[in-house]
Amino acid sequence: MKVLIVGAGFAGSVCARELAEAGHQILLVDKRPHIGGNAYDEVDEHGVLVHPYGPHIFHTNSKRVFEYLSRFTDWRFYEHRVLAKVDEQLLPIPINRTTINTLYGKNLTEEEVGAYLESVREPRDPIRTSEDVVLSSVGSDLCEKFFRGYTRKQWGLDLSELSAGVAARIPTRTNDDDRYFGDTFQFMPNEGYTRMFERMLDHPLIEVRLGTDFESVREAWPHDHIVYSGPVDAFYQYRFGKLPYRSLRFVHEHLPDRSRIQDVGTVNYPNDHEYTRITEFKHLTGQQHPGTSTVKEYPQAEGDPFYPIPRPENEALFKQYEALAEQETRVTFIGRLAQYRYYNMDQVVAAALKAAEALLDGNR
Structure with missing residues (x-):
């Protein structure tokens, strides 16, 4: 097959690798100038590895998902901890x-x-x-x-x-366990997410085109199948109207004379300020650097789609698009935007592996 894959995040990249290893020719496109989707990371101008789209902390109970990604990265053990500022105290959350x-x-x-x-x-x-x-x-x-x-x-x-x-999604504990997640496998890619994606997409049958919109290749590149991880409403030209999403504005800051400013990776601000949280990346990566880099997250209505808004009326609108998607025989919809679900990274990987298997089973 010749397969057009839309989106170079976890969903698209995992499908690309699985289908390429089975001998199929892949064109992977993403409208952004980089691979990795929202998990993309990069070294900032000060030499600190940061996550431009906010913190991405890998955790899973799936041995299969962990072992699959281990093909493309070594890991750094990391258990994320979060404090919430309530009045003048910093308290563990959950x-x-x-x-x-x-x-x-x-x-x-x-x-x-x-x-x-x-x-x-x-x-x-x-x-x-x-x-x-x-x-x-x-x-x-x-x-x-x-x-x-x-x-x-x-x-x-x-x-x-x-x-x-x-x-x-948020547990309540009666013991002193202050880890944000309770999963069996809690690690960070040792060289970062982008390096992991680079290895995943390093295959002779995978061509990657960045800064490329789906519509520009939809008809121009002959294909047998599409794997689509973009917004499902955009695929259908918003036939029933736009699905609502919550977006984020990220404000990155570097402090050259402070090696650490927080005791934990993330501090939540439930009642103060316009931002929801501050994350300090060196906690996550273990990087040694004389300065430190942080990001503040400001939720907003407009901007890139980050979070499907879970309300009954939004689910009803999605169901209209889902009914169209289920009729497609040459398109596979996969991922947070295509399925209008808040998925963790490991859930997307698991779903992509399953989708690739189903596609291969139907084309053997």
Whole structure:
């Protein structure tokens, strides 16, 4: 086959590699001037490895995904930790025993923390919104201190206006585990994500064209199949209207005379400032450098699509596009934008491997 693949992030790049190894000719296009999608990283002008599109921390419970990516990178062990600024305190998030004890001046055991959370939670039935999830889990005070303000900044909506799945991603712990993720495999690519993508796409049957729009090659490059990881509404020229997304503005800063400014990789600001969080990249990469580079994230309505907005009316609109997509026999839709889902990186890799397998099974 000759396969046109749209998007050089995880979805497109994994499919490109799998199909090329099976002997198929690949043209991979991306409208950006680089590979790697939002996971792209680069050395800034000060010599610090940064993530232009915000922090990307790899974590997975899938041994298959970890072993697959290990073909293209060595790893640096890294467990991400996040603090939230509440009043004048920096407290672990997800909420754990340390959070509760420090915030309220208590000295509770694990068992007592469980009992405390049980006493303050406000059960909701049925669980429909993210507000229902948070109040049922930690009650109104912790909701106001950690979640409501952050959510309003991040999404431009109240917790009560978002589907339950948004808040359900964040656990609550009764022990002192302060890791942001609990996955089995928590690592960072040792030489960065871009180097990993370069190795993945280094195959004689893969041609990569950057700064290239899908429409410019859609008819110009004869192909047997399309693997599409762009916005599904754009594929259909917005036939039913645009799918809503939340975007981000990134403000990068370098401090030449400070080797570290934070105790952890990311600090959240649920109630202060217009930005949601600051990430300091040297925590993530382990890089040694006399200065340090950070990024602040300012959520906004306009700009590149980053987060599908999980609301019932948006899901209903997506279903109209999904019905069209399911009728396609020569197009595979894969990834966050094509499937209008918030996927972690490992989920995209797993889905891409599955999609490539299905495509190969149908063409053997």
